[in-house]
Amino acid sequence: MFENVSFIKSVFNLEDVPHRALPEVILCGRSNVGKSSFINSLFNKKSLAKISSSPGKTRSINFYNIDETFYLVDLPGFGYAKISKSEREKWGKLVSEYIREGKNIALALHFIDSRHKPTQLDVMLNEMLKTAGIPHFFILTKTDKLKQSEFSQSAKTLSEVLSEAKINENIVLYSSTKGRGQKEIKKILGNMFY
Ligand code: GTP
Ligand code: MG
Secondary structure, three states: OOOOEEEEEEEOOHHHOOOOOOOEEEEEEEOOOOHHHHHHHHOOOOOOOOOOOOOOOOOOEEEEEEOOOEEEEEOOOEOOOOOOHHHHHHHHHHHHHHHHHOOOEEEEEEEEEOOOOOOHHHHHHHHHHHHOOOOEEEEEEOHHHOOHHHHHHHHHHHHHHOOOOOOOOOEEEOOOOOOOOHHHHHHHHHHHHO
């Protein structure tokens, strides 16, 4: 598992999406929550996915081939305020169309910063995934910035805002720097694809 991981392609338009024969796991959520860091930490590679301290780094849809078994698809983060409105709308459209038209999407991972309450954009994303009938997990990121005692509050807040999120069912506490949650993610993907 995870022995052959490779970057395939970045695309900025749906027309350029590569022809795909494998099921997909999509990574989605607000900008700067740690989606790209998740890829590097999970596969233990420093720079497979591009990360930056300035948010809004991933502007394209990025495809990774995992063991010729499934594709991991890093979607651009939405909601980053410091870009023009038209560019923000373009990203929103790209992501929503990708979700709506993605026939091969087997699973979505919805990333949320564990320190923050989910926003209206998270509610919208959740609706989109629900409407498209895509199974999903919620990944609470950057838990290394929380005290152990704050973990349960973070999951509780999430489950209060998004009723689909259920403690001990579909919420994973994650940290790219500390490796927390990796085992759980590997179990989820392992059960699904291996
Ligand atoms: P976009 O590409 O804008 O959608 O952002 P993204 O969701 O891909 O976030 P990215 O992985 O680029 O991370 C954003 C910032 O958060 C970077 O400075 C990362 O180093 C930091 N970061 C990501 N994950 C973690 C984590 O688990 N712990 C800590 N402490 N920092 C993290
Ligand atoms: Mg990114």
